[in-house]
Amino acid sequence: MRYRPFRSLTFWLGVPGLLFLLWAWADSMRYLSAASYDAEFRLADGDTSIRNRSISNQGGDVSLTWSWPDSSGYKLLSRKFHSKQRKIYETKDWLPLPAYLVIRNYPGTIYYNLSIPHWFLLLCYGFAWTVLMLFQWLIVKRIKAGQLALEEGAHPAS
Numbered sequence: 001m002r003y004r005p006f007r008s009l010t011f012w013l014g015v016p017g018l019l020f021l022l023w024a025w026a027d028s029m030r031y032l033s034a035a036s037y038d039a040e041f042r043l044a045d046g047d048t049s050i051r052n053r054s055i056s057n058q059g060g061d062v063s064l065t066w067s068w069p070d071s072s073g074y075k076l077l078s079r080k081f082h083s084k085q086r087k088i089y090e091t092k093d094w095l096p097l098p099a100y101l102v103i104r105n106y107p108g109t110i111y112y113n114l115s116i117p118h119w120f121l122l123l124c125y126g127f128a129w130t131v132l133m134l135f136q137w138l139i140v141k142r143i144k145a146g147q148l149a150l151e152e153g154a155h156p157a158s
Contacts, residue, residue, distance in 0.1 A: 010136050014129040021125055024057060025118035029092060032058040035083040036065075041074045048077070049109045059092035061117045067109050095119055 005011045027033070036054030043049060053066045099115040 005133055005137075008133065008136060010129075010132050014132070017125060018122075018129070021118065021122050024062075025060065025122070028057045028060055028062075028118060029094065030088060031085055032056065032088055033083075033085045034058075036081070038080045038082075040077045040079075041069065042077055043069065043074050049074075051109070052111075058088060060094055060096045060119075061098075061115045062121070064114045064116075065112065067111045069109055 034054055034056035036052060039051045041049060041051060049069060051067050051069060054064075056063045056065070096115070096117045098117055098120060099113070101111075101113040103111040103113070
């Protein structure tokens with residue numbers, strides 16, 4: 001008896017994740033979707049700055065952006081959460097490269113940006129999904145080999 005992946009629970013539990021990643025990739029080519037959390041704080045020297053954490057989906061990649069105060073002494077003043085979505089009119093490349101940026105353009109704050117392309121997320125997801133299905137196939141193969149060995153042991157050949 002053959003192993004049929006479409007009869008596997010691992011296969012069917014992986015399909016929604018794959019469809020979501022494909023939809024997110026296509027959506028990122030038409031729309032900018034972003035959610036962010038901003039916290040305003042006062043540095044030890046009296047200057048005011050903003051700490052930001054955001055995630056955005058645009059132009060074929062997912063971008064994680066965050067900032068961190070450069071000094072150790074600061075006091076939190078206010079917090080805000082907001083989200084936005086807008087249509088993108090310029091054309092983007094479907095296969096962008098991964099990127100990591102560190103920018104220090106404001107005194108007392110360092111900005112970080114990590115961009116992960118959707119093709120890379122799909123590749124990682126597909127690899128993990130395939131490994132799980134191969135693991136399940138090996139388990140089924142061993143169980144069937146054990147059952148066959150038990151059947152042959154119960155009925156020795158004459």
